[in-house]
Amino acid sequence: xxxFRYERASNIASACASVAQPAAKxxxxxxxxxxxxxxxxxxxDHLVDISRLPLNGIEETPDGGLRIxxxxxxxxxxxxLRVRRRYPLLAQAILAGASTQLRNKATTGGNLLQRTRCAxxxxxxxxxxxxxxxxxxxxxxxxxxxxxxxxxxxxxxxAHPSDMAVAxxxxxxxxxxxxxxxxxxxxxxxxxxxxxxxxxxxxTVLAPGELIVSVLLPPAPAGRQVYRKVRDRASYAFALVxxxxxxxxxxxxxxxxxxAFGGLSYKPWRSxxxxxxxxxxxxxxxxxxxxxxxxxxxxxxxxxxDFKIPLARRTLRATLTQAVGLS
Amino acid sequence: MTDFLKLQSKATRRGFLKTxxxxxxxxxxxxxxxxxxxxxxxxxxEHVALKIxxxxxxxxxxxxxxxxxxxxxxxxxxxxxxxxxxxxxxxCTILVNGQRINSCLALAVMHDGDEITTIxxxxxxxxxxxxxxxxxxxxxxxxxxxxxxxxxxxxxxxAEHKAGWPSYVTTDVAIAPALSDAEIAERMSGNICRCSxxxxxVAAIREVAxxxxx
Numbered sequence: 001x002x003x004f005r006y007e008r009a010s011n012i013a014s015a016c017a018s019v020a021q022p023a024a025k026x027x028x029x030x031x032x033x034x035x036x037x038x039x040x041x042x043x044x045d046h047l048v049d050i051s052r053l054p055l056n057g058i059e060e061t062p063d064g065g066l067r068i069x070x071x072x073x074x075x076x077x078x079x080x081l082r083v084r085r086r087y088p089l090l091a092q093a094i095l096a097g098a099s100t101q102l103r104n105k106a107t108t109g110g111n112l113l114q115r116t117r118c119a120x121x122x123x124x125x126x127x128x129x130x131x132x133x134x135x136x137x138x139x140x141x142x143x144x145x146x147x148x149x150x151x152x153x154x155x156x157x158x159a160h161p162s163d164m165a166v167a168x169x170x171x172x173x174x175x176x177x178x179x180x181x182x183x184x185x186x187x188x189x190x191x192x193x194x195x196x197x198x199x200x201x202x203x204t205v206l207a208p209g210e211l212i213v214s215v216l217l218p219p220a221p222a223g224r225q226v227y228r229k230v231r232d233r234a235s236y237a238f239a240l241v242x243x244x245x246x247x248x249x250x251x252x253x254x255x256x257x258x259x260a261f262g263g264l265s266y267k268p269w270r271s272x273x274x275x276x277x278x279x280x281x282x283x284x285x286x287x288x289x290x291x292x293x294x295x296x297x298x299x300x301x302x303x304x305x306d307f308k309i310p311l312a313r314r315t316l317r318a319t320l321t322q323a324v325g326l327s
Numbered sequence: 328m329t330d331f332l333k334l335q336s337k338a339t340r341r342g343f344l345k346t347x348x349x350x351x352x353x354x355x356x357x358x359x360x361x362x363x364x365x366x367x368x369x370x371x372x373e374h375v376a377l378k379i380x381x382x383x384x385x386x387x388x389x390x391x392x393x394x395x396x397x398x399x400x401x402x403x404x405x406x407x408x409x410x411x412x413x414x415x416x417x418x419c420t421i422l423v424n425g426q427r428i429n430s431c432l433a434l435a436v437m438h439d440g441d442e443i444t445t446i447x448x449x450x451x452x453x454x455x456x457x458x459x460x461x462x463x464x465x466x467x468x469x470x471x472x473x474x475x476x477x478x479x480x481x482x483x484x485x486a487e488h489k490a491g492w493p494s495y496v497t498t499d500v501a502i503a504p505a506l507s508d509a510e511i512a513e514r515m516s517g518n519i520c521r522c523s524x525x526x527x528x529v530a531a532i533r534e535v536a537x538x539x540x541x
Binding site: 006235 | 370371389390391412420427429432434436437483490495497500513514517518
């Protein structure tokens, strides 16, 4: 690990000002950043510890939603009874990720901003445009089994690894930030992440020193919520494909539907196409398969991850079937 | 050595391990402390005070030092193990302010003032913690390297379950589940045992959980 200067932030404004400087980074849970610093993939010369800032509460909002502080640990969010009762999808997704030890340390803001687990991002002996801009992408022709099939470019096919963010995307969550100049803004989670294009090293729309302070969950939509994750082993593994679905039925017909996929893209992939295919249709296999086909129409495999395309369609069908079965 | 250990009675075996552990500590401590001193002469340090197993510890540390390295290299508490050093194996699991974490991914400086329990803190006055005793009874280990992490994790698991935490295998996350074997396995998935003592680990935890319920 490269040497760095350590600063314990005493307030949000000073933390943002410090991190607006080049080569400075926020650290909260550190479960991803410390790992990357050991490998010298991340080499900050100044670490600003925000873990003691008062951003660890979960509050009710006037309209019946919840505001989750950026420093709320993944465990704390998943065990909160309001989250479990009103947003079971989110509790399930968080509990699907990592291990209890990691969830006890990892934070809400950090989870959103974790880096990809693409093997070539981690392997410093191989080219990676995300790690070293302009060096190339070893995943294109390499072991790309875990990589993305939607929305990526030939410069980078890395997938976003979060489960939590997939559920938040289906819930229309809003990311709230504070910038070094003191201004605050709200960013829909779907527009937080930048498509890789030819600048895959720039992953979000956040400016230098801009700090995520909370995530706003609008009131829970009507319908049954299900998070389903498919992975190589039963626990403690990243998703090959995951689906967050919210299905509201009117008798046997779909009144409204929300669908987001994990493991398929540089961000949690909300599929308006799948949702359109579901609304108004009988809640049965024909509509579920049509939704899957619509969602994956523009998908592109890179060899070893071709299987993700049919797997995503089948996982969507299984998730929606499970949702219909709930009472 | 494994065959030799198998021939010993449980009491002798523990005594042997205890002696070996103490001897290793004596041998390992001087060079480690020397190294740390050489490093801190040229690099900025941060003062870190911790309460570990009920006792105060303080040291000036390079801010790069993980909690795991602080425990092992600076405080001589070598019960917590370094397996993968990247948060995948769980051998370094300790309790910080009552919650289990991977100490290999935590910077010690960020935990200034925190209360820490390591495997060394579970046995009081030489009497094993019920979870330690259950692991011995059920033979919940072979090589033993992952065991301190497994036991710290298992102790935290019981507290989490008692507090009503759901898990990924809980059918309805809004309702606190019973501690089935599937729940135990899921909640222990952050601790890898390459000797694959899993069935015996689950049996040990099930037994202690059962005692708790009575």
